[in-house]
Structure formats: C-alpha cells, structure tokens
Amino acid sequence: DQQVKQNSPSLSVQEGRISILNCDYTNSMFDYFLWYKKYPAEGPTFLISISSIKDKNEDGRFTVFLNKSAKHLSLHIVPSQPGDSAVYFCAASPLYSGGGADGLTFGKGTHLIIQP
Amino acid sequence: NAGVTQTPKFQVLKTGQSMTLQCAQDMNHNSMYWYRQDPGMGLRLIYYSASEGTTDKGEVPNGYNVSRLNKREFSLRLESAAPSQTSVYFCASSGGTGGSPLHFGNGTRLTVT
Numbered sequence: 139d140q141q142v143k144q145n146s147p148s149l150s151v152q153e154g155r156i157s158i159l160n161c162d163y164t165n166s167m168f169d170y171f172l173w174y175k176k177y178p179a180e181g182p183t184f185l186i187s188i189s190s191i192k193d194k195n196e197d198g199r200f201t202v203f204l205n206k207s208a209k210h211l212s213l214h215i216v217p218s219q220p221g222d223s224a225v226y227f228c229a230a231s232p233l234y235s236g237g238g239a240d241g242l243t244f245g246k247g248t249h250l251i252i253q254p
Numbered sequence: 255n256a257g258v259t260q261t262p263k264f265q266v267l268k269t270g271q272s273m274t275l276q277c278a279q280d281m282n283h284n285s286m287y288w289y290r291q292d293p294g295m296g297l298r299l300i301y302y303s304a305s306e307g308t309t310d311k312g313e314v315p316n317g318y319n320v321s322r323l324n325k326r327e328f329s330l331r332l333e334s335a336a337p338s339q340t341s342v343y344f345c346a347s348s349g350g351t352g353g354s355p356l357h358f359g360n361g362t363r364l365t366v367t
Contacts, residue, residue, distance in 0.1 A: 179360065
C-alpha cells in the first residue's frame with residue numbers, strides 16, 4: 139500500500155512559469171512533510187519542509203502548501219528556471235518521533251523538465 | 255566540506271559474490287541510513303542506525319547486513335549478491351533531532367549479473 143503518492147511521473151513547464159508538483163498521502167499519522175530534489179548521478183538534497191501546524195511554508199522561489207483535510211501537499215516553484223530540472227521526491231513522517239528518519243516514507247518522484 | 259561520502263561509485267558483481275559498500279559522514283551526525291532506489295520506485299529504507307552501537311531493520315532488509323563502525327562510518331554488506339539487488343544505493347545521515355532532514359551521499363550503482 140503506497141502511503142505517499144506522486145501521481146505525475148513527469149511534468150514539463152516553460153521557463154519563467156510556475157511549476158506545481160503534487161503529493162497525496164494516506165496515513166493520518168503523518169505530521170511532517172519534506173521535499174527533496176535529485177539531479178542525475180547525485181544524491182537527493184533537502185529542499186523545503188512543513189509541519190502539520192502550518193498550511194504554508196515559503197523559502198525564496200519555493201513554497202509548500204499543506205491541506206491536511208485533503209491529505210494533500212504541493213510544491214510551487216516560481217519562476218521556474220532551467221536549473222530546477224530534476225526529480226522531486228515528496229516524503230512524510232510522524233512528527234518528531236524521536237527525530238529519526240526511520241519513519242520517513244518517500245513517494246516515487248516527479249521528473250520536472252523546464253523548457254527554455 | 256565533504257558531507258556524506260560513499261565508495262565505490264560503481265560496482266558489478268556476479269550472483270553469489272559478496273561486497274561491502276562504505277559510507278562516512280563528517281557532520282558529527284548521530285543517525286545514519288542506507289536506502290535503495292529502483293526505477294519507478296521511491297527511496298526504500300534498508301537499515302538504519304539511530305546512534306553509534308545500534309542498528310535496526312528498515313523496510314527492505316533481507317539479503318543485507320550493516321555495521322556501525324563508529325560515529326562516522328556505516329557500512330552495508332551483501333553476503334551473497336542476487337540480481338534483485340541491482341539498484342542504486344544511497345547512504346544518508348541526520349542530526350537525529352526533531353525534524354532534521356537527511357543528508358545523502360551521491361550513491362553507489364550496483365549491478366548484479
């Protein structure tokens with residue numbers, strides 16, 4: 139049973155426009171959500187996170203929105219740049235369960251392609 | 255600033271051979287993890303170590319063993335490699351405090367023929 143779902147394997151967006159990546163989850167115990175970005179031949183890097191006490195977190199061009207009632211989160215990138223082309227993983231865990239990532243569940247990823 | 259270093263970057267094994275994947279971090283993190291990534295799949299946790307001297311199974315531990323050699327190093331061993339273990343393996347570490355994100359190495363691409 140896939141607890142974290144990224145239903146779009148790929149997404150193509152024109153440079154300068156907004157990129158919206160979506161993620162749905164099924165486990166109501168999840169309280170903490172993260173986005174990771176991965177370039178080919180590199181490891182994932184942490185991008186942004188949000189806890190369930192918030193519905194929005196912003197960091198520069200990146201904003202994550204959380205809708206707890208719908209069990210849905212989205213990552214907005216504005217404006218999109220060529221360097222944003224990468225695979226984006228959504229991840230979720232119970233909040234602060236000892237602090238470890240052993241409870242972290244990843245989605246399958248969305249490949250974002252920014253077209254010039 | 256090296257972060258998390260994995261060796262080797264690439265490896266080809268024959269079925270039944272053994273090998274150890276090495277991982278070291280220089281961020282003084284308590285927790286370390288081994289993940290595998292397969293095409294069309296997310297990252298799946300193999301084993302983790304919440305602190306020096308402890309290790310625990312993750313989601314997909316069968317066929318693997320781990321050693322937390324010291325605070326810096328966490329190795330993953332395949333005793334008898336199988337084609338199903340063909341994958342990209344990532345080591346990661348975290349501070350272990352509430353909500354601290356994972357820092358990943360650049361991965362080891364393993365092919366078992």
